[in-house]
Amino acid sequence: MDFITASKEFLDYVEITKANGTLDVYTRKVKILNKYFGTTDISVITKKDVIKFWSWRKASLPNIKPQTLNKYRTVIILIIEYHTDIRLKVRKLRENHIMIEVIDPHTVFTVFEYLRQQTTYKEGLRNYVLFKLIFDTGLRINEVLNLKVSDFSFETNTIHAKVTKTKRERFVYFKNDTKKLIKQLITRDRAIDYIFKSYQKDKRLSVDNVQSLCFRIEKKLNLSYTIRPHEWRHTFATTFLKRGADLETLRLILGHASIKTTQRYLHLDNDFIRNEYFKVA
Template sequence: MKWANALKDYQLYLKIERGLSENSISNYSYDVKKLINYLEANNISISPISISKETIQEFIYTIAKTVNARSQSRLISGLKGFFNYLVFEDYRDTNPLDTIDSPKIGRKLPDTLSETEINQLINAIDLSKPQGERNRAILELLYSCGLRVSELTNLKISDLFFEEGFIKVTGKGDKQRFVPIIDSTQKYIDIYRKEVRNHKNIPNEFKDTLFLNRRGKQLTRAMIFTIIKQLAVKINLNKTISPHTFRHSFATHLLENGADLRSIQLMLGHESITTTEIYMHVDKSHLKNVIKTFHPRK
């Protein structure tokens, strides 16, 4: 079996059997491609079926010199998934990474923005330009609904249920959820739709896509990152932020203001509550308030 064939089969498995998104498939494939490039660069001719633990260990030791512990851990996890697939399909008897441990890493707390910083970013948007109304609606939506960037770029007009106060979001693995949307965010989306979007020449395939670029096509993930980074520079924000920062801030601010973790989990679309629990570490004062408010001996 050749590496290229094994990788292609694995990608099909991730798409069809696991139902993963294109972004997730790309990330998993990247880990395998790193190993393939290492083998080619070192003239190591060995198939995915016969590669040994020792060869993979040498590869990981080499990578470890250039990346941090978190990246090493992600790489090992990605490769384990690939070789688990080969074992599952009976191409191999064992996974060569079964006895290779990932480096221990501390849980990284998410970066957050204060309400003041979020307001400063939104206020820095130049509303005199057509894309200004669009960008304001984007930032308001990221913060008020806690969307992932891919969820935002894929959002359809037909996903907006404003009368009911919800939007339908398609998340990881094409799983759908309904997220409440506040009146002010609805207002900014309506302004963008009526005053900017309605005046665009939109190709048929993007008629239902909510946020469009100047050519009437769907915005890319990279464009959302660029919009946010430019605004951060504009207000001299001394933080490294991304669209995901608004998602973290959404969850953190809800928790700080008394929302329960289960509700936050549902709105974020986390499959496991343990993923949502990371927000409990952001502001421990919340825990004190819970005890003071709810404990019978307070």
């Protein structure tokens, strides 16, 4: 079986058995893998072919992280194993455990001010609400994009997140200023299902759509740092802790199964650590 056919059947299986977030990640990886492996028979793919793919991908993206290359490795192994019951033995690349940067308050303000000024445009209001909601709730981007009108309770400022990475439903909360914007968006779009839609394709926004939007904003505002969805989630989490919240509450909001995950995921940003240091130094 050729790789393109094998990957399609594998994604059909993932769609049924895994969370939507996992499907989105695998789908994006498969698009690149199909370009490289194409009609290659999966039965002849070896460890050397995976290494050659790594080299090919790194040639086009010199700054690609080992973590990302390892994700491609995982997808290749799973596709082959799904069809042949053979698990390709390829060691993971050594990963660099880099501290994730939060979005600094000035950048948050700059981005929100820019988005607020765009709310007279159809996409502008949608984009503003999208980022406000991530910053209020700490939801993963795929969880936000799967929100429907029926998931919101405006009496209690609560969202019932039903489509989650862990497949465990949970509740998150939003502020009053964000509530007004959400209501405005729903009313304007006459939305009855998904909140965040692509107006060109008349279907819900994809993760790729949002990633592209972040890139355009970074370029437009000449930002020094990236403002990708996961960094907004990370910024929410660190801000929440710095305001005095406890880890267990944060764990429930973020949807982590274990408190250890929350502890590994979080760090206090460099500015905060420096300020705390000089209070006692």
